[in-house]
Amino acid sequence: MPVRTPHFPDLLFDSAARLRRWEAALMGLLAAQGYRELHPSLVLRESLPEGALRFFDGDDLVALRWDFTVALAGLLARGFAAPPDRVAYAGAVFRRPVQPWEAVERFEVGCERIQPEGERSDEADVELACLLMAIPGALGLKNAILHLGHAALVRRPLEAEGLSGGLADGVVAALSRRAPHRVREVLKGHPAASRLAAHAEALLSELDGPGTLDALGASPYAHLLEGEREHMDRALKALLPILPANLELRVDLADVAGLGFYTGPTLRLWAPGAQQELAAGGRYDRLFPDLGRPWQAAGFCVRLSRLLDLAETRPDLFEPLP
Amino acid sequence: MTASTLLIAFPKGRLGDELVPKLAGTPLALDAQALKSRVLRIPTATPGVAALLLKGADLPRYVAAGVASLGIVGSDTLDEMDMDLLELADLGFGAxxxxxxxxxxxxxxxxxxxxxxxxxxxxxxxxxxxxxxxxxxxxxxxxxxxxxxxxxxxxxxxxxxxxxxxxxxxxxxxxxxxxxxxxSARLVAARGAYLSEPGRLRPLADQLTALLRREA
Structure with a gap:
């Protein structure tokens, strides 16, 4: 009797056609904005992480591509003296899932905006947000929500208080759970406990439109975060007038997902009622310097596998096909 | 119950024994007749909101998968399972x-x-x-x-x-x-449901917190 392994789902006719159509639509959208495709090898040989699908190629331990950003960064750092400023990618990544119901093979389309270090990044961040705002329309999603966050809103107060290691991880985990009481539990007895707990309350107080930024005023670190607040305010002023009718823009001050990677603004795309974000990205300025290249970068990834699942389980969220 | 019914996962056992009387007479009271039966999906006094009765160790999975939008579970269970869900409030009871x-x-x-x-x-x-x-x-x-x-x-x-x-x-x-x-008992929420539809879930979460903290 044939067994359909849930972690390696096969795509049958409609899903396979939808995947091809979506990939073409999104890559077309990116190409129209000057993003050129790079296709890093499916097999990677360097810095293989735990969650990767690893195997031996002769005596060499190798892994299937687990992340496009990492694969592209290696390719660009090795092969380019100066980076192409806009790159796009499409294909599959393979990694062991955190949640048991997630697939190992995941289809993604994404893009990266790369600049020399020191250049102003505001325009690049807004450019990426504008692109992400066009994604729901290209996919036929009836409605979507774009969450705008900023990694520094959590990282800078932690650094200012000298918190690192397990204690900092505990605070980030508590914020990820949106549990200010856990922040107090984690920091019990620490001299910065009351300040960071008040900051957590401020970050978690709202999940709404532009007015959410005002919540930062209640934080003990409001002064420290003035630059980030102004950056987010400028981004909102640029994005709100061009917001498509089917898209809602929300500020999520407590977005800590990928905090070890992201260094600046973060973006997450949701559909109402979807259980997982459908696209995510942000600024990650430490990636290329860590590889010896003085470049800064931001990008996002559209998680097509999640969208395919959503189209199966919630077809009502999508426009009917012509 | 309709497809748009909001499901709250309630624990069976020790925490559930404390929880059910606290909600009696409130808009989220569990239907007494259904509670006496062996049914595990129980209507509440609020149309469009129903409860699932689950073992504590299973409950976080239902919420993390988004089957139930909200749930109440002991922090000991949460710490053991480390599921990806939101923990909106320490409800104080069941300490x-x-x-x-x-x-x-x-x-x-x-x-x-x-x-x-x-x-x-x-x-x-x-x-x-x-x-x-x-x-x-x-x-x-x-x-x-x-x-x-x-x-x-x-x-x-x-x-x-x-x-x-x-x-x-x-x-x-x-x-x-x-x-x-x-x-102690914690109010948990499905990450996706809460972040993508805060206008739908937040009022219910606030209502549950207010009701259950009254006598905690």
């Missing part, structure tokens, strides 16, 4: 200690001195964390219920278990030798 318990006369120092310490527990993760903090090693004997019997029958030297009043411990001649942590 208990996670304790190391042994037969009367056995001290923490005598347990420390054992060359091969065996601890029976339903909470291996919390126990391992405590052992690491204390610089101890032990063989963990995983159990899912009636841990109190383990030291009496020689299955383990001591147990790590939840203690609320201490009545069960006393009935078995056991005493607490160390407190590893504290637990």
């Amino acid at each position: 208990c200690r996670l304790s190391l318990c042994a037969q009367e006369g056995v001290t923490l120092d005598s347990l420390r001195a054992k060359p091969h310490l065996r601890l029976a527990t339903k909470f291996p993760r919390a126990t391992e964390a405590w052992l690491t903090r204390e610089g101890l090693t032990a063989e963990l004997v995983p159990l899912s219920s009636s841990a109190e019997l383990a030291p009496l029958l020689g299955l383990a030297d001591a147990i790590v278990d939840l203690v609320q009043t201490g009545g069960t411990l006393r009935a078995h001649g056991l005493v607490e030798t160390a407190v590893l942590g504290h637990s």
Whole structure:
């Protein structure tokens, strides 16, 4: 009797056609904005992480591509003296899932905006947000929500208080759970406990439109975060007038997902009622310097596998096909 | 019940026994007739909101997968399972200690001195964390219920278990030798449902918190 392994789902006719159509639509959208495709090898040989699908190629331990950003960064750092400023990618990544119901093979389309270090990044961040705002329309999603966050809103107060290691991880985990009481539990007895707990309350107080930024005023670190607040305010002023009718823009001050990677603004795309974000990205300025290249970068990834699942389980969220 | 019915996962057992009376007479009271039956999906007094009755260890999975939008579960269970969900409030009730318990006369120092310490527990993760903090090693004997019997029958030297009043411990001649942590009921939410539809879930979450914190 044939067994359909849930972690390696096969795509049958409609899903396979939808995947091809979506990939073409999104890559077309990116190409129209000057993003050129790079296709890093499916097999990677360097810095293989735990969650990767690893195997031996002769005596060499190798892994299937687990992340496009990492694969592209290696390719660009090795092969380019100066980076192409806009790159796009499409294909599959393979990694062991955190949640048991997630697939190992995941289809993604994404893009990266790369600049020399020191250049102003505001325009690049807004450019990426504008692109992400066009994604729901290209996919036929009836409605979507774009969450705008900023990694520094959590990282800078932690650094200012000298918190690192397990204690900092505990605070980030508590914020990820949106549990200010856990922040107090984690920091019990620490001299910065009351300040960071008040900051957590401020970050978690709202999940709404532009007015959410005002919540930062209640934080003990409001002064420290003035630059980030102004950056987010400028981004909102640029994005709100061009917001498509089917898209809602929300500020999520407590977005800590990928905090070890992201260094600046973060973006997450949701559909109402979807259980997982459908696209995510942000600024990650430490990636290329860590590889010896003085470049800064931001990008996002559209998680097509999640969208395919959503189209199966919630077809009502999508426009009917012509 | 319709497809758009909001589901709240309520725990069976000790926490559920405290929870159900707290909601009696409120807009989120569970239907008394359905509660008497063997049905596990129970309407509430609010149309469009229903409760699922689940074992504590299963409950976080239902919420993390988005089947139930909200849930109430002990923080001890959350810490053991580490599922990807939101923990919106400490509801205060169901408070208990996670304790190391042994037969009367056995001290923490005598347990420390054992060359091969065996601890029976339903909470291996919390126990391992405590052992690491204390610089101890032990063989963990995983159990899912009636841990109190383990030291009496020689299955383990001591147990790590939840203690609320201490009545069960006393009935078995056991005493607490160390407190590893504290637990209480927490309101949890499905990450996706809460972040993508806060306007739908937040009022219900606020209502539940207000109702359940009244007498906590």
